[in-house]
Amino acid sequence: MNRQAEDFMARHQAQSAAGVAYPHESAHLHVAGEALYVDDIPEIAGTLYAALGLSEKAHALVSSTDFAAVRASPGVVAVLTAADIPGDNDCGPIIHDDPILADGFVQYVGQPMFAVVAESYDAARRAARRAKVAYETLPAILTPQDAKRQQSYVLPPMHLKRGDPAAALAAAPRRMRGEFYVGGQEQFYLEGQISYAVPKEDGCMHVYCSTQHPTEMQHVVAQALGLVANQVTVEMRRMGGGFGGKESQSALFACVAAVAAQRLRRPVKMRLDRDDDFMITGKRHCFHYAYEVGFDEVGLIRAAKIEMVARAGFSADLSGPVATRAVCHFDNTYYLADVDIRALCGKTNTQSNTAFRGFGGPQGAIAIEYIIDNIAREVGRDPLDVRKSNFYGTSERNVTPYGMIVEDNVIHELVAELEASSDYRQRRGEARAFNESSPVLKKGVALTPVKFGISFNVVHYNQAGALVHVYTDGSVLVSHGGTEMGQGLNTKVAQVVAHELGIGLKHVRSTAADTSKVANTSATAASTGSDLNGKAAQDAARQIKARLAQFAAARYGGRAEDAVFAADTVRVGGSTLTFAELVLQAYEARVQLWSDGFYATPKLHWDRQTMNGRPFFYFAYGAAVSEVIVDTLTGESRLLRADLLHDAGDSINPAIDIGQVEGGFIQGMGWLTMEELWWNKDGVLMTHAPSTYKIPAVNDCPMDLRTRLFKNSNVEDTILRSKATGEPPLLLPFSVFFAIRDAIASLGEYRINPPLDAPATGEAILKAINAVRAAA
């Protein structure tokens, strides 16, 4: 166990279930293979299996289809097309431009055109390949840059401007302009997309769906089936990873399974093969940036102007909010007085890009980091010093471009602590000394900071509900609107409930998210899972506790507000009894032992038109130092050591938070170094399986990884003063990318900015090396 986790455990064990490094509530099931995922649920007799037929063209009219061979294939029960959808043929989360099944017109290679339902998974897959489809091809747009050239967008442009950037640029002592590109990223949840739809009486439908957003699944399924919400239940015990990929894009599969189940009156399972999952579903948006920046001799930014073009894919999906978050994170930890940010959502004939951990935030923030890295070489200062010069102040220079005051800034202290604990200065010096004498291999060291806004940018999503049941034996069941995808949400919520009721965690069980228990839930996304659902569950637990205290005071004397709930006992009016005893007595006295709870995040407001307001309740901070080594002959690189320091507020579970920090770091490193999405000239994604798309493997975890949580307590009244840790750590591996740039820069005496795009594959690095050598 991490030493810090041990400290937390020792400190908190005696009094509370919160702040303790408990194992994940399902860990004992995970390791035994006993944790049930959707595909593991015992199947109901008569279950059928669906597979999808996919478009082979990037952009085309479908001139004819022939399903005779599909229907004749062994085991086939039905072939479904758009015409077979009784309700709306749409599963778009915001804009209605996402057909469930393409209807005569295809917009990317991999777009589902029809579904085959058969007696086995294998029979369905075999049959799906037997369709004969004729296409009339249309010109395709395959890159965001092309989309911009052709003014092809899924949404209108976004623009945020503060001050007079044009004048400030003109007046700046120095100016620089350039371009930069960051690739997309496949979520690669280990469990592929899956839904299992079971028809119920009176036209109702029960859907087991691996999704981050049960309520949205309920709505799109109801719309596709021509039903109302009370006829559809969506249940989700756990996902084998989500990372944003199952926020909106679980919908298509839930709809296909439900449409087939409704039509055939039999349970239907829709599980994707990994290659089909890659070909059909959206990924992290790649971004192309064109920027101009004005600065002074010490690197202080006077003005910045940037245009970001994102690859939205063929439909809007969540591209609007992703672009908004990119705009709101271009500042990262830096005060930008005069600034002009434009964001464009390029419509391309590729998969519709969607949520992925960070949700545009990382793409916004890496742009300013790239710019600052460039400025540092221009002015000849250590990039960390230039970063510090530009940090937000605490009482001045503290208003974001979108008008929010940064009230909780700890970046100065956090970075100072990490700079010291990582020996940043000394190791920078050692790397330079190494590079002078090493002919082939070069080392680089970089420190990058993170500030990440927590809350949904759309105000009304920031609400949650929970249901807490206390049974007469003292055991407790908690249901809430959040979904468990491995992030430990159920563990944290159970800890909150146990903490409130003063009982051990073993008495509290979390259940599946279920739209029939907690209604109108928001997606488990934007890192808000614990903040929202923890607060809602706390509200429910406190109501029960208040009733119990009142009852206890009435029976045993003393005041209800003086009742102490701790260590599975309740002390009131000089009497002590066990929690279970009190509960049973309260039940017999007809006290309500269950309660709902609700939470709405305070202080939020946002004007979409002006892009101004307070979109975030608070900010989470962090920083990382990475040391890499680069081979200047092949471009191969390797991370040697990483020091991570992250702000989890007053952590509810330090082991889970450290897990989020390290997992996010390695996942983000994959995005920035090795994970490459590659489409061929016909728009076919050629990296569509783990054989060709490489996520970090075990030897990519550095031999020396030092992770600590920053001592901090949330200044806002969040759940037990903790902070969200889902997404912010994904930005920590910026330090890996900029350490690679530092190593390459050694070839140009640290004066030439290496034109390095992400992912920094061997090829990208060698290209940058060639460019620096040519310029040196």
Next chain:
Amino acid sequence: MAAARSEPPVTGDPVRFVLGGEVVAVEGVEPTRTVLNYLREDLRRTGTKEGCAEGDCGACTVVVGELAGDRLEFKTVNACIQFVPALDGKALFTVEDLRQASGELHPVQQAMVACHGSQCGFCTPGFVMSLWALYLEHAEQGTRPEEAQVRNALTGNLCRCTGYRPILEAGERMFDLPCAAFDRGALRTQLESLKRATTFVYRHDGHRFFAPGSLAELTELRANHPQATILAGNTDVGLWVTKQLRELPEIIYIGNVAELREIREREGALRIGAGASLNDAYRALAGHYPGLREMWERFASVPIRNAGTMGGNVANGSPIGDSMPALIVLGACVVLTRRTQSRTLPMEDLYVGYMKKAMAADEILEAIEVPLPRCSLAFRTYKVSKRYDSDISAVCAAFALDLDGERIAECRVAFGGMAATPKRASATEAALRGRRWTEETARSAMAALAADYAPLSDMRASAAYRLQTAQNLLYRYFLETRPDNPLPAACVSVFAVA
């Protein structure tokens, strides 16, 4: 040895193997039924997961136990690409088998819980099985693995949540917990009882799966069934079924042919039977050629190296197979056999075009013969790919010079990923042969490389990168082997840096 029969019996046998402590007999499934689908769909043993169905993510990792001579061996394999009949005579262990008789979790599982080694949990059963195989290996010997060995054991398991650090910690922690018992004797008895004297034939729905036990049986079968698919480790053929959905009506499985699994030294050469696993083959080769050690570690993953064979890599003949450039520069030959006739061919002559081999339909690859090292030989092989573990090379290079003082007496250079076949670089070799091994020679050979290859651009790398990297790898080789001030690997490879 049993006499070879001209035709197998009309009725087939069920597949018999040990599962959950019992001998089970399976029939009525396709010969290409994968072990994973059998476990999940037929037995509803759902602890083993499907993450990719191509042997790349490890969520389906299971352990196969078998008798190798007197030794009881436990190896991880990817259940998603193994066929059920290949289990015949073996023992299959899944995550459900680990709980101890007391009901307690196994130390591997306890350590994973204690170290917070699972988040979403979907990859976890696969990691647990990889760690369990490592645990068995060390528990038997009373040893503990180094961190590098723990890492190596996990190269075939992808985790998207944790970043691996807690899982590596669990790989250490599991040895601190009270040791879990494992009854090897009982298993040995069961496996002995499953041994077959002659070819195992499994039939279903007109499809046949033959598993001969001897070379004579194999060559006879091959002669009678020239169209049958030869199956060894199933690390490629498995994907024909799971991804291409191909039907394979006749399969000849060579995994039980004792002669083909042999690795021995003979007449100045190491003879590697075509059925020897990649792991065994690389272990033997790296013993003679330390320059192969990194390739051994980086060739796919442990489960793939356990199942896959070097013979399969060579016979498949993919231009991106990682064994061939090294074997070609080492002067390896292939032994091709039909019935009782064998012929020997230099390996580079086996490859005549993209996935085309100079091999008759009824011939089988029997062995690979690799000359033992000469002291004058400077040999290196390099792999460049996007990821260190379990990736396919963008460029794979191999160099072997015989140095006579400073002069290059003889040289062989070959590359993978640069042409339609694994191919020698004749112009480059000409620029090296007979010259002094100097910077100037290296530079001229690098220039000559451009005449040898016109690589393709694809998702792994562009043509320009492939060519520049190939040239630069030649330069790396020069730095490592030049007579004057050769550099250690740690000065030229990021992966050799401590």
